[in-house]
């Protein structure tokens with residue numbers, strides 16, 4: 112048995128069971144099918160509504176994720192710009208400079224640079240918390 116969602120020319124939707132798809136074709140050709148609401152003989156298989164709404168919501172979701180990614184990228188660019196303007200770049204000397212600043216309480220310089228995972232670990236053991244920022248390429 113096959114269940115079909117059917118629709119008449121007046122947009123009435125109903126379900127009907129058939130022994131096979133051939134039977135459905137036969138009955139339609141002979142106009143033996145009629146709408147249960149208005150008795151119209153113009154019946155066709157309707158596309159299942161849930162399928163449409165599903166694929167649509169998937170697209171919406173994709174759109175949102177896509178937008179979010181673009182947005183995220185934009186924020187990261189802004190963040191990078193902010194850091195470049197307000198922090199001193201110390202490059203690979205970062206962990207050394209961070210210690211200098213940390214132990215010299217008067218020095219409130221904001222710096223940024225790079226560390227190796229080992230350096231990071233050492234610093235955090237000394238109680239120096241670092242903020243790791245996802246760095247984006249300027250031209251990306």
Ligand SMILES: [Zn+2]
Pocket residue numbers: 119120121122123146147148149150151
């Ligand atoms: Zn109808």
